[in-house]
Amino acid sequence: MLSAIGVNSxxxxxxxxxxxxxxxxxxxxxxxxxxxxxIEYFRARGxxxxxDYASFLGAGVYHHYRPVLVDTVVSRGEFLTSYTPxxxxxxxxxxxxxxxxxxxxxxxxxxxxxxxxMYDGSSAVPEAAMMAVRLTxxxxxxxxxxxxxxxxxxLRTYALHQGMPVAEFGYDRESGALDFDDLERSLDGDTxxxxxxxxxxxxxxxxxxxxxxxxxxxGALLIFIFTEAVSLGLLKPPRDADIVAGELQSxxxxxxxxxxxxxxxxxxxxxxxxxxxxIVGETKDTHGNRAFCLTLATREQHIRREKAxxxxxxxxxxxxxxxxxFMTVYGKEGLRELAEQNLAKAxxxxxxxxxxxxxxxxxxxxxxxxxxxxxxxxxxxxxKKIIGGLPLKRFYPELxxxxxxxxxxxxxxxxxxxxxNVLVAQEAYAx
Amino acid sequence: xxxxxxxxxxxxxxxxxxxxxxxxxITFHAQKELGDIVxxxxxxxxxxxxxxxxxxxxxxxxxxSDVYAPVSGEVVEVNDALTTTPEKLNEDPHGExxxxxxxxxxxxxxxxxxxxEDYQSYVGAE
Numbered sequence: 316m317l318s319a320i321g322v323n324s325x326x327x328x329x330x331x332x333x334x335x336x337x338x339x340x341x342x343x344x345x346x347x348x349x350x351x352x353x354i355e356y357f358r359a360r361g362x363x364x365x366x367d368y369a370s371f372l373g374a375g376v377y378h379h380y381r382p383v384l385v386d387t388v389v390s391r392g393e394f395l396t397s398y399t400p401x402x403x404x405x406x407x408x409x410x411x412x413x414x415x416x417x418x419x420x421x422x423x424x425x426x427x428x429x430x431x432x433m434y435d436g437s438s439a440v441p442e443a444a445m446m447a448v449r450l451t452x453x454x455x456x457x458x459x460x461x462x463x464x465x466x467x468x469x470l471r472t473y474a475l476h477q478g479m480p481v482a483e484f485g486y487d488r489e490s491g492a493l494d495f496d497d498l499e500r501s502l503d504g505d506t507x508x509x510x511x512x513x514x515x516x517x518x519x520x521x522x523x524x525x526x527x528x529x530x531x532x533x534g535a536l537l538i539f540i541f542t543e544a545v546s547l548g549l550l551k552p553p554r555d556a557d558i559v560a561g562e563l564q565s566x567x568x569x570x571x572x573x574x575x576x577x578x579x580x581x582x583x584x585x586x587x588x589x590x591x592x593x594i595v596g597e598t599k600d601t602h603g604n605r606a607f608c609l610t611l612a613t614r615e616q617h618i619r620r621e622k623a624x625x626x627x628x629x630x631x632x633x634x635x636x637x638x639x640x641f642m643t644v645y646g647k648e649g650l651r652e653l654a655e656q657n658l659a660k661a662x663x664x665x666x667x668x669x670x671x672x673x674x675x676x677x678x679x680x681x682x683x684x685x686x687x688x689x690x691x692x693x694x695x696x697x698x699k700k701i702i703g704g705l706p707l708k709r710f711y712p713e714l715x716x717x718x719x720x721x722x723x724x725x726x727x728x729x730x731x732x733x734x735x736n737v738l739v740a741q742e743a744y745a746x
Numbered sequence: 747x748x749x750x751x752x753x754x755x756x757x758x759x760x761x762x763x764x765x766x767x768x769x770x771x772i773t774f775h776a777q778k779e780l781g782d783i784v785x786x787x788x789x790x791x792x793x794x795x796x797x798x799x800x801x802x803x804x805x806x807x808x809x810x811s812d813v814y815a816p817v818s819g820e821v822v823e824v825n826d827a828l829t830t831t832p833e834k835l836n837e838d839p840h841g842e843x844x845x846x847x848x849x850x851x852x853x854x855x856x857x858x859x860x861x862x863e864d865y866q867s868y869v870g871a872e
Contacts, residue, residue: 619810
């Protein structure tokens, strides 16, 4: 092969590389292992996970039950190995599941159209913001400080080179909910969208309608974000919003070290042409049978290139399918019951603890550690095989002695009582 | 086919000027190439257009195509009827299918555009 390409030795291929950047020793890679040894290795690494620990950590990734049917369906080869359909019409099975997904997302959010999914909740936020910029012809967005801090970071990263100024408005230090006075002060005629999250990062259920009225009074759109999809089983759908963007991890998507997840964008039908991503539509074939097709694909990146509505999004088909199966298994009533269980567990735990904020919450809430370090409390919990909450100081310097706890249907009463004992006992010790 | 009192661009737009007001549309050839038009995205009245920059887009079942401003000026009227009846662009591209009317800011730009005869020979026989 060397003579075929006209060189004498392997060394000749690297002759253009300066001596100082070349590695003159072996890579020191361990010799190959047998299949048995590999399985043993990963079994041992897996055993290092805290898999039998109880967890009270939420903050954007939630511990929910995954029905076994989810993996049974998504591991079928027809779904597992297929790529997003570019020869759409021959993939009726995939298109059917995406259509079902879109339909259920519309039912869940109270919106009229949903796309075929996004990478995740965090990247759906800037996509929704850029959509609002296109719809209003304005360029500034105003985001609540109670939107997930990492989502805001992703928004700022996207905005940096889009000519899209991002400003923030605050929360009420007593209630933990939106500071509507600050919103009114910060809102101006250049604002394309107001972005809120509910339940917000502190778990608090926001007054969506009031936020929408204020945004609309200045001609801005309201973008509604959710990170905990289970809340939609119980809370009023965000119909007052113009665009809904969110994360579906709660719907049977494993945490997997932070991804892949699946996000959504849904909106009113009049905004559909500015919605990023792909949309599956229902049609009829030449024999008049119900069939599915890609619709509005003319605005997608493989056709419109740099003028597409988005060049940083995908149809997260397989992961979105997990959520589709989850929604199918639970159904409307089941999801409502699941949400009620979450609410009941969260209030059971919260009742025993010093609450930082006064507004109503869903399955997450902020507790005061009253001068004790949240890290210390978490260490004490870890010794009892419990993963504690999120210390908030990292994202909110003003919340130094506060932590965000989450309770879901997966938490047992005895673990909740242990958390309460550790938190309250440490408090007593501090006094 | 192409009205003699219109001026044309190689990007297949037409201009019909009366004093300092000009109507802008896309040509018969353009609509024929695009196929069935399903949606038209137009600027708002008051928007200022710069010659050569996109003023909006036309979406057919095949593609979304930008429409470029053949001349500069401020939008004074938009053909709102196209929102509900985009097919007018296919049926009557040089009449009811007009897109916007603008107040010319540089009327001399018109002279640089193609005559009906030149445009006809540019697109060839149809």
